[in-house]
Amino acid sequence: MGDFDLSVIWNNLPFLWQGLQLSLWLTLLAVIGGIILGTGLALMRLSGIMPLALAAAGYVNLIRSVPLILVIFWFYFLVPLALGRPIGGFYSALIAFVMFEAAYYSEIIRAGIQSVRKGQVHAGQATGLSYWQIQRYVVLPQAFRNMIPILVTQGIILFQDTSLVFVVSLRDFMTASSIVARTEGRLAEMYIFAALVYFTICFAGSLFVRRLQKAKTA
Amino acid sequence: MISIENISKWYGDFQVLTDCTTHVGKGEVVVVCGPSGSGKSTLIKCVNGLEPVQQGRILVEDADVTAKGTNLTRLRSRIGMVFQHFELYPHMSVRENLCLGQQKVLVRSRDEANAKAEALISRVGLLPHIEKFPGQLSGGQQQRVAISRALAMDPIAMLFDEPTSALDPEMINEVLDVMVELAQDGMTMMVVTHEMGFARKVADRVVFMDAGRVVEDRATEEFFGNPESERAQDFLSKILNH
Incomplete structure (x- = not known):
């Protein structure tokens, strides 16, 4: 370790930055897609309509019983088969993350919806709002307000999980770091740097969550 | 206008309502009272179908609340x-609370809904607070907003489920005053409450419930002057003599 050379980072910065952008984009889009699909699943489970509730519960339990890496593989091979044409590593990975995260988000959102007092639903019903109007205007806004910290926390976990996309040969930040590490022969420098970057981003995220929680209890 | 006919209701094996019958005529004010756990709140929630009943039927005007296929919404x-706990929407301002149902259910325009909201909120003396959120108001103010929210829909009748039970004593009167005014304006009202002063002042009839049954259903003076059942006598002596 006598020749610890940090210039390798500087020299490859544009390449690493491209990788980080891919990781961040994938995280952001998967969080948005996961929350939308997860909300749908949560509403299905709570709808009281048996076939819908069972389908959603089955989906959530299936996805949660399978490793993420397997889901990423599935969609990489299955989506082109289903569509009849290749869609590329990024979109197949994005679909995999959305489908996977939706299962986790739906459980969070379900708990959030159930945390809204039953009286609020009664108040909506009593003014003649329909089931969907009550969800849309009364329940979900309150549920999401309660859930934001935990949704962000799940987003941080998702950001770390994006490092798995190397299996479909996407060049995320982790993969980019590995490539630099191997081609330049600077394993120690690059892996420490990669760890620092992940740590900084995730730690900043946690601090943000803590502030949100404080703001909520204040 | 509201006619409750022989309804019974169970939570699992536990029977909360047994063969309850009463009615509220147009323009009438009926107070429902009784010890806690007597089923009075459950009864009033059955009137607009928030709680389903297993036997009997409830008619509102000519619509059967308990029939399948009735458009409950x-x-x-x-x-x-x-409601007892106001149930204002905490993430909306007073104005938005009053406008939501008007715009989404009655499909009124924004201007129309706003005008109605402002007029109603002025009547309960809260116009300066119209942009505030429920959390910034006292309990008495919140309940007055909740009454205005219900009135914004131009209802043909009003149901009150223990509207003052969650209030600090000094705030009870500001809410009761609004209700008295409403009664004097001729609103059809069914009120679950322990406020016997209110009952005496504006109720046409008092329904006394105990253990899920309607024990007495009589004109107000008769009820207070000469309650028939021992249970009503007992209840009145407990609630009035201190």
Whole structure:
């Protein structure tokens, strides 16, 4: 370790930055897609309509019983088969993350919806709002307000999980770091740097969550 | 206008309502009272179908609340309801609380809904607070907003479920005053309450419930002057003599 050379980072910065952008984009889009699909699943489970509730519960339990890496593989091979044409590593990975995260988000959102007092639903019903109007205007806004910290926390976990996309040969930040590490022969420098970057981003995220929680209890 | 006919209701094996019958005529004020756990709140929630009943039927005007296929959503939009814990939407301002149902259910324009909201909120003396959120108001103010929210729908009748039970004593009168005014304006009202002063002042009839049954259903003076049942006598002596 006598020749610890940090210039390798500087020299490859544009390449690493491209990788980080891919990781961040994938995280952001998967969080948005996961929350939308997860909300749908949560509403299905709570709808009281048996076939819908069972389908959603089955989906959530299936996805949660399978490793993420397997889901990423599935969609990489299955989506082109289903569509009849290749869609590329990024979109197949994005679909995999959305489908996977939706299962986790739906459980969070379900708990959030159930945390809204039953009286609020009664108040909506009593003014003649329909089931969907009550969800849309009364329940979900309150549920999401309660859930934001935990949704962000799940987003941080998702950001770390994006490092798995190397299996479909996407060049995320982790993969980019590995490539630099191997081609330049600077394993120690690059892996420490990669760890620092992940740590900084995730730690900043946690601090943000803590502030949100404080703001909520204040 | 509201006619409750022989309804019974169970939570699992536990029977909460047994063969309850009463009615509220147009323009009438009926107070429902009784010890806690007597089923009075459950009874009033059955009137607009928030709680289902297993036997008997409830008619509002000519619509059968308890029949399958009744458009409950439409029916509920015509009956106002006020809750013990206000149940204002905490993420909306007072104005938005009053406008939501008007715009989404009655499909009024924004201007129309706003005008109605402002007029109603002025009547309860809270116009300066119209942009505030429920959390910034006292309990008495919140309940007055909740009454206005129900009135914004131009209901044909109003249901009150213990509207003052969650209030600090000094705030009870500001809410009761609004209700008295409403009664004097001729609103059809069914009120679950322990406020016997209110009952005496504006109720046409008092329904006394105990253990899920309607024990007495009589004109107000008769009820207070000469309660028939021992249980009503007992209840009145407990609630009035201190």
